[in-house]
Amino acid sequence: MPATPTRTDVLVVGAGPAGASAAAWAARSGRDVVLADAAVFPRDKTCGDGLTPRAVEELDRLGLGDWVRGHTVNQGLRAHGFGQTLHLRWPGGTLPDHGSAVPRTELDARIRQVALESGATGVEGAKAVDARVEGGRVRAVTFRRGEETFDIECERLVVADGVRSGLGKVLGREWHQDTVYAVAGRCYVDSDRSDDPWISSHLELRGESGEALPGYGWIFPLGGGQVNVGVGTLATTKRPASVAIKPLMKHYTDERRAEFGLSGEQRMPTSALLPMGGAVSGVAGANWALVGDAAACVNPLNGEGIDYGLETGRLLAAHLDDDLLTAWPALLREEYGDAFSVARRLAAIFTVPKTLAALGPVGMRSDWLMTLALRWMGNLVTDEDRDRSARIWRWAGRRSINLDARPPFT
Ligand SMILES: Cc1cc2nc3c(=O)[nH]c(=O)nc-3n(C[C@H](O)[C@H](O)[C@H](O)COP(=O)(O)OP(=O)(O)OC[C@H]3O[C@@H](n4cnc5c(N)ncnc54)[C@H](O)[C@@H]3O)c2cc1C
Structure with missing residues (x-):
């Protein structure tokens, strides 16, 4: 086994889609990167294994397009309910017009491999348990592996340790369960x-x-x-x-x-x-930031987060030299704030008993309405999309975030 590094420029904790993406993009930009995980890969992750067109787009960027299309390709969603079955194609537009699905045991090991091939150094079986913070900056992370405890010093830290985000909590991350x-x-x-x-x-x-x-x-x-x-x-x-x-x-x-x-x-x-819809606060400090599930980057209307993990990893890798304390929450809000705000508002309405039973039959009677719903529910709208339904979705997002008592990522 190669010796575990004692210091690095960028330390990424968590090698799921978010961490592996951050590590791959940071290494590709010429940085010295260590990608550490508590597990030994391949490892399982509780998930539906579904890859939306957004996720396929990110896998394309990482160079895994042929690999993922060699597994499964799906053309859309067959929606069942309230006596109807509708076939709703992925909308396409500026995103791919197809999705896929790959078991996470396989997918995550492959994306992590891309990070290592891009130049990151992998550390496995090492659980982050603490951080050394001096002058508002994280200087080192403490890991436990079996009986052994060791530190890895870093200039910058990416926290990609998933839903519970133990390291995020050490650094002050808080999940707000009053949001859906x-x-x-x-x-x-x-x-x-x-x-x-x-x-x-x-x-x-x-x-x-x-x-x-x-x-x-x-x-x-x-x-x-x-x-x-x-x-x-x-x-x-x-x-x-x-x-x-x-x-x-x-x-x-x-x-x-x-x-x-x-x-x-x-x-x-x-x-x-x-956790969904950016319902966490404390997402960054001067030289560290949360990505993926740790930052609750999950779509409140369909629970998908692989795409947001891959995207936030890439986005953070491009901003590692910024003062992340202010820059990172602002970037997350700019990218996802409006869409997460309106999506979690709608999702919360569905937790009210009988709402779905009342609205479901109306929606399922219309192909047109459900195609629109699929696009909105999947947040399959990019800033480049100029059609009317994209404009309505963006308008609703802007209105919604202005009404939020606690907007996403605050
Ligand atoms: C039942 C279910 C179904 C879902 N279905 C879908 C779906 O179909 N499509 C979709 O896009 N999304 C789905 N999601 C969401 C998706 O699984 C997550 O959004 C995605 O895994 C987020 O990736 P991540 O890299 O942020 O976190 P993870 O994939 O959870 O990776 C976190 C990594 O951090 C490591 N780690 C944790 N703690 C430490 C520590 N202290 N030290 C070191 N390492 C640590 C873990 O071992 C893990 O490898 C589903 C979620 C659930 C629960």
């Missing part, structure tokens, strides 16, 4: 429809007694005879999720066995909480 968040679970199931060119979502999610739940279920084809099946529900401190996720996921799976050719037992069922 998700509780979600996933498992793998054999299926004879694993090459389906559509990902499927059931927008009418019902519990075992038939009660309507705020959230949705999904079946994402992975090729090779298996699909990722999962359920996610929305919650806030005021309206906490009262449902047990794993039994709900089993019920959802069993209900879909015939239609989706599902067979055998659920494999690797796991669940997790999901």
Whole structure:
């Protein structure tokens, strides 16, 4: 084993999509980078494994376009619910017109490999437990590996340690659970429809007694005879999720066995909480910043965050010389503030009992409305998009953030 470095220019803690992307882009710009993770890769991550067109675009930038398209390619979302089934194509525009899905065990190891090939030094099995802060700057991070404790000194620190962000907490990160968040679970199931060119979502999610739940279920084809099946529900401190996720996921799976050719037992069922919509404060200090899930960069309307992880990693790598204390929250707000604000406002409305049951049937009656909803729910709108629905989405975002008592990332 090569010796663990004792110092570096850029230290990245967490080698999921966000950290690996930050490490790859920082190394590509000629910096000395160490990419550390508590796990040894390949490692699993609780996820639906779905890659939106935004994620595919980022994987293209990293040079993984052919690799990801060699796994699965999907052309859009098959939305089920309220007696309807709609086929909604990814909108395209300035983003790719297709998505994909790759098990995270494989995807994350491959993206991390790109970071190492770009010049970053990998450190595995090393859990960050503390930080040495002097004069408002992080000087070193303390790691534990088995019985051993060691420091890595750094000029700049990228905190990409995921949902719980233990290192973020040490540095003052706070997650605000009064803003909408998700509780979600996933498992793998054999299926004879694993090459389906559509990902499927059931927008009418019902519990075992038939009660309507705020959230949705999904079946994402992975090729090779298996699909990722999962359920996610929305919650806030005021309206906490009262449902047990794993039994709900089993019920959802069993209900879909015939239609989706599902067979055998659920494999690797796991669940997790999901902070969303930038509902954290303390996202940066003078020479450090949070990216990906650590910064709650997850879309409140569909729970996807791989794309935002990859994007925030790349964005931060381009701004490492800024005074991050003020620059990073401002950049995050500029990129995502409006969209996250309106998305979490809408998601919170769905946590009110009966809202979905009232609005769902109306929406599902219209292809046009649901195509619009897919684009908005997926935040598949870029600054370059000039069409009317993109302009409405941006306008709603600006209005929403002005009404926020605590805007995203504050
Ligand atoms: C059930 C579920 C389904 C989801 N489905 C989708 C989906 O289909 N599509 C989508 O885009 N998103 C989905 N998401 C969200 C997505 O999984 C996350 O947004 C994404 O993984 C964020 O990447 P990240 O790099 O920020 O964090 P992670 O992928 O969690 O990586 C964090 C890394 O940090 C490491 N780490 C943690 N603590 C430490 C420490 N103290 N020291 C060192 N290393 C540490 C971990 O080992 C891990 O490797 C889903 C989430 C859930 C819970």
